[in-house]
Amino acid sequence: MFDNLFKPIKIGSLEVKNRIVNEPMGLSYCDExxxxxxxxxxxxxERAKGGIGLVLTECMPVVPGGPIGVRGGGNSRQFLVTxxxxxxxxxxxxxxxxxxxxxVMIEIYHSxxxxxxxxxxxxxxxxxSGQESALTHAPTRAMTVDEIHExxxxxxxxxxxxxKAGIDGVELHGAHGYLINEFLSPYSNHRTDEYGxxxxxxxxxxxxxxxxxxxxxxxxxxxxxxxxxxxxxxxPAGDVGITLEEGVKIAKEFEKYGIDAIDVSxxxxxxxxWAWEPVGFEQGWKIGNAKAVKEAVNIPVIxxxxxxxxxxxxxxxxxxxxxxxxxxxxxxxxxxxxxKAKEGRINEIRRCISCLNCMETLMGDGVGCSINxxxxxxxxxxxxxxxxxxxxxxxxxxxxxxxxxxxxxAERGFKxxxxxxxxxxxxxxxxxxxxxxxxxxDWLMGFQRTFCEKHGVQIKLDTPGTVENIQAEEPYAVIWxxxxxxxxxxxxxxxxxxxxxxxxxxxxxxxxxxxxxxxxVGSGMTGIETAEFLAEKDKGNxxxxxxxxxxxxxxMHFQTLxxxxxxxxxxxxxxxxxxxxxxxxxxxxxFEKVDTGEKVxxxxxxxxxxxxxxxxxxxxxxxxxxxxxxxxxxxxxxxxIAHATSTGYMAAYNLK
Ligand SMILES: Cc1cc2nc3c(=O)[nH]c(=O)nc-3n(C[C@H](O)[C@H](O)[C@H](O)COP(=O)(O)OP(=O)(O)OC[C@H]3O[C@@H](n4cnc5c(N)ncnc54)[C@H](O)[C@@H]3O)c2cc1C
Ligand SMILES: Cc1cc2nc3c(=O)[nH]c(=O)nc-3n(C[C@H](O)[C@H](O)[C@H](O)COP(=O)(O)O)c2cc1C
Ligand code: SF4
Numbered sequence: 001m002f003d004n005l006f007k008p009i010k011i012g013s014l015e016v017k018n019r020i021v022n023e024p025m026g027l028s029y030c031d032e033x034x035x036x037x038x039x040x041x042x043x044x045x046e047r048a049k050g051g052i053g054l055v056l057t058e059c060m061p062v063v064p065g066g067p068i069g070v071r072g073g074g075n076s077r078q079f080l081v082t083x084x085x086x087x088x089x090x091x092x093x094x095x096x097x098x099x100x101x102x103x104v105m106i107e108i109y110h111s112x113x114x115x116x117x118x119x120x121x122x123x124x125x126x127x128x129s130g131q132e133s134a135l136t137h138a139p140t141r142a143m144t145v146d147e148i149h150e151x152x153x154x155x156x157x158x159x160x161x162x163x164k165a166g167i168d169g170v171e172l173h174g175a176h177g178y179l180i181n182e183f184l185s186p187y188s189n190h191r192t193d194e195y196g197x198x199x200x201x202x203x204x205x206x207x208x209x210x211x212x213x214x215x216x217x218x219x220x221x222x223x224x225x226x227x228x229x230x231x232x233x234x235x236p237a238g239d240v241g242i243t244l245e246e247g248v249k250i251a252k253e254f255e256k257y258g259i260d261a262i263d264v265s266x267x268x269x270x271x272x273x274w275a276w277e278p279v280g281f282e283q284g285w286k287i288g289n290a291k292a293v294k295e296a297v298n299i300p301v302i303x304x305x306x307x308x309x310x311x312x313x314x315x316x317x318x319x320x321x322x323x324x325x326x327x328x329x330x331x332x333x334x335x336x337x338x339x340k341a342k343e344g345r346i347n348e349i350r351r352c353i354s355c356l357n358c359m360e361t362l363m364g365d366g367v368g369c370s371i372n373x374x375x376x377x378x379x380x381x382x383x384x385x386x387x388x389x390x391x392x393x394x395x396x397x398x399x400x401x402x403x404x405x406x407x408x409x410a411e412r413g414f415k416x417x418x419x420x421x422x423x424x425x426x427x428x429x430x431x432x433x434x435x436x437x438x439x440x441x442d443w444l445m446g447f448q449r450t451f452c453e454k455h456g457v458q459i460k461l462d463t464p465g466t467v468e469n470i471q472a473e474e475p476y477a478v479i480w481x482x483x484x485x486x487x488x489x490x491x492x493x494x495x496x497x498x499x500x501x502x503x504x505x506x507x508x509x510x511x512x513x514x515x516x517x518x519x520x521v522g523s524g525m526t527g528i529e530t531a532e533f534l535a536e537k538d539k540g541n542x543x544x545x546x547x548x549x550x551x552x553x554x555x556m557h558f559q560t561l562x563x564x565x566x567x568x569x570x571x572x573x574x575x576x577x578x579x580x581x582x583x584x585x586x587x588x589x590x591f592e593k594v595d596t597g598e599k600v601x602x603x604x605x606x607x608x609x610x611x612x613x614x615x616x617x618x619x620x621x622x623x624x625x626x627x628x629x630x631x632x633x634x635x636x637x638x639x640x641i642a643h644a645t646s647t648g649y650m651a652a653y654n655l656k
Contacts, residue, residue, distance in 0.1 A: 048102025399427020401633025
């Protein structure tokens with residue numbers, strides 16, 4: 001199937017077995033000294049094993065210095081290619097990917113004014129013109145010409161290290177607002193010397209890096225990734241940066257310098273939602289950019305564009321939009337996408353739901369995926385042991401946690417039976433998928449059902465996990481994955497009035513609200529998305545959102561918040577941060593302004609109380625009957641999908 005996806009292609013001197021590219025993704029899996037860990041090499045090896053033709057790694061800083069204090073890095077757990085010490089580390093990586101039949105190229109970069117670490121000399125980040133990033137506001141200064149030459153040489157040296165280590169090539173990171181991007185863009189490059197001004201001058205840094213590389217490695221494959229459109233017109237800065245017209249001119253320059261392929265991306269930190277997109281962006285939304293570049297050059301063009309569906313990817317290659325399709329998140333979510341696509345097992349693909357948990361976890365323990373609990377743990381987890389021997393396991397609850405546990409147990413040879421109190425599987429996901437643009441949540445429910453069906457998991461609907469029902473199964477072990485229910489604090493008078501409802505009641509359609517004046521209390525992810533759902537034009541509601549925290553959207557990843565607010569604010573919804581709910585009466589509620597203590601009364605037809613959820617604990621009688629019961633998902637700790645799937649997976653993985 002999908003013949004276009006599986007045709008080989010050449011990138012310069014490198015033959016790649018298919019058209020599928022794992023785009024770079026910062027992982028934070030290295031150690032504090034910037035050395036490759038088993039976690040890191042196993043991650044990339046698994047992507048190759050899944051059938052990806054070309055694995056591009058996370059961006060790796062090229063400029064020397066320690067991990068802290070390096071001039072041109074983003075965090076302390078990046079793979080440093082700044083000295084020859086990196087060669088054995090790179091070799092480990094190359095060997096791991098080659099052993100699984102993939103090609104691997106490293107992405108090399110300097111973070112410019114978006115860096116976390118500053119010049120050791122004066123504590124400033126380096127940039128073409130000393131212009132601060134409007135997102136990071138890191139102090140910065142314009143580079144001298146000597147410093148530009150120094151950085152160019154660092155890119156060349158890093159490339160030589162890659163070649164010596166057996167890495168198949170390098171990708172110059174010229175996208176997303178980092179140093180090379182800053183030089184390319186008229187927004188950030190105001191230099192009046194040979195490195196600024198017209199397109200050719202702004203591209204000079206790339207030209208000189210290529211001259212340096214070609215002088216020592218004439219045939220070594222080099223790709224450049226760049227933002228063919230910075231989308232700055234979508235910000236207060238206005239239409240001042242690289243637009244597609246300029247992006248096409250830049251691509252033609254790249255081709256002149258002997259670059260072997262172009263990887264088309266978009267955006268900078270200042271337009272981050274256009275670079276790694278939240279749910280509001282559909283598959284293919286920026287693929288026209290790649291097409292425009294492809295029409296202008298004669299070297300292979302790679303692009304990402306929220307690509308998730310093999311049929312669509314195959315089609316855009318066939319129709320000449322791109323030569324190779326790329327994704328970072330899709331292959332984090334499912335490294336076996338290529339194999340499953342080739343074998344026509346489309347329903348088994350874990351399609352990325354654009355939740356951005358990966359971005360949120362980048363600076364913590366390392367990148368993790370909501371829907372693929374194994375991602376980033378390939379080294380330590382290995383394949384689950386197949387030692388279930390037909391032993392029966394009862395799982396209470398068919399939410400994402402219980403479903404994940406069930407199919408992993410079935411794969412291990414256990415005999416899982418799910419007892420689900422409701423008439424459907426999916427748990428809270430049946431509400432989570434209802435807010436605008438959240439339809440991808442259905443994909444998660446879909447592939448979990450597919451896995452359970454494939455492995456013969458028995459699901460008993462309308463069957464609560466009572467002592468009798470569990471005992472009737474005579475289980476070897478029991479997993480409690482009963483999820484969570486909305487919090488209604490008894491300390492607030494009026495929470496049980498008829499005019500008070502919860503997000504699940506609204507989103508499920510149990511309570512239909514049309515043409516009403518609605519007060520949503522609580523603006524975490526669920527509250528704000530419920531507000532957006534209710535404020536949809538055709539519903540004719542008036543919506544006000546009250547929030548105790550200083551700002552709307554506490555606890556939300558800022559990209560998701562920006563995405564939702566971009567749709568909610570134009571509806572005219574009222575936003576009242578800093579308001580603490582004190583009391584609810586029929587049709588009105590009292591709030592206290594957190595800063596002044598002033599009392600404010602709001603009127604409404606219906607109040608939607610969105611103050612979070614609380615895990616449903618194991619009932620005492622169940623605990624007494626099954627003292628070794630294992631608790632997973634929201635029942636253990638009300639959270640999000642990532643916690644639900646990972647605890648479900650681990651419960652099944654660890655069962656002895
Ligand atoms: C509106 C909304 C939007 C959300 N959006 C997101 C999001 O965008 N991203 C994100 O990461 N998270 C989101 N969440 C949170 C996410 O849905 C939960 O964290 C996740 O569903 C928890 O999974 P779970 O399997 O632990 O529990 P649940 O999904 O709650 O599933 C538990 C299941 O157990 C069943 N059950 C309960 N008691 C019993 C019993 N006694 N016997 C048998 N069965 C029982 C329930 O009927 C349910 O089917 C959202 C939640 C809501 C409500
Ligand atoms: C957690 C995370 C880290 C990323 N790190 C990099 C990086 O190091 N270099 C890079 O060029 N792009 C990086 N990206 C951008 C991705 O390569 C890709 O362009 C983006 O995620 C959109 O495509 P996708 O939806 O197919 O993943 C990162 C994206 C995410 C979500
Ligand atoms: S964490 Fe979310 S956005 Fe990131 S790869 Fe997984 S599903 Fe996609």
